[in-house]
Amino acid sequence: SSGINAEYGTENQQQSTEQQTFQQNTPNFVDLPELTAVSASRLLPAEKSQITLMVVGDLKEGGSVPLPVRVVSAKLKELATGSRQTVVYVSHDKYEAWLFRFAELAGCRLIQGSAIALNFNKKYFNFFTPINTCSNSSLVNLQDRVTLWFERLCEGSLPRFSHPDIEHPA
Numbered sequence: 001s002s003g004i005n006a007e008y009g010t011e012n013q014q015q016s017t018e019q020q021t022f023q024q025n026t027p028n029f030v031d032l033p034e035l036t037a038v039s040a041s042r043l044l045p046a047e048k049s050q051i052t053l054m055v056v057g058d059l060k061e062g063g064s065v066p067l068p069v070r071v072v073s074a075k076l077k078e079l080a081t082g083s084r085q086t087v088v089y090v091s092h093d094k095y096e097a098w099l100f101r102f103a104e105l106a107g108c109r110l111i112q113g114s115a116i117a118l119n120f121n122k123k124y125f126n127f128f129t130p131i132n133t134c135s136n137s138s139l140v141n142l143q144d145r146v147t148l149w150f151e152r153l154c155e156g157s158l159p160r161f162s163h164p165d166i167e168h169p170a
Helices: 002-025 067-080 096-106 136-155
Strands: 052-057 086-091 115-119 124-128
Touching: 052 067, 067 086, 067 136, 096 115, 096 124, 115 136, 124 136
Parallel strands: 052 086
Antiparallel strands: 052 115, 115 124
16 A cells, blocks of 8 residues: 555656646746737738637736646747747736637637637637646646647638627727
8 A cells, every 4th residue: 555655656746846847837927919909900910811829818916827828828829930820818807708709609618728719801710728727737738738729720620610790809
């Protein structure tokens, strides 16, 4: 029994070390332009093949950013480097009603770290919802899930949701 507990303790220590490394390597900020009513026409381009990736989140008290928002925004920024996609940050608090329409159309929950791939000209979008936990394995796994979602988005193999009447955020 003590061998099992010792092995389990070692596994927990390894996960804890991985978690600390993961959090240290994930910036404590979102290094993305913010989508606002003023910036929308620039950040939601009308080019037919242009997709804007919107990461949803809000700052916590004291200015920190929830870890899922940091992970998703950093990974999408990395993946979109050199591509035609633009990655932006959208405040859940400021644009909750606008963002909720996307979640409602997709039948998904809108949570911190959700991402929406929006083709404003062709009037369709794709939706990503992160795992809503903070366990050691789920945060590390979140990077893999974002990568897979982005790859499938680029392949065109994700379901597309129509948004015929959604205008720029106001």
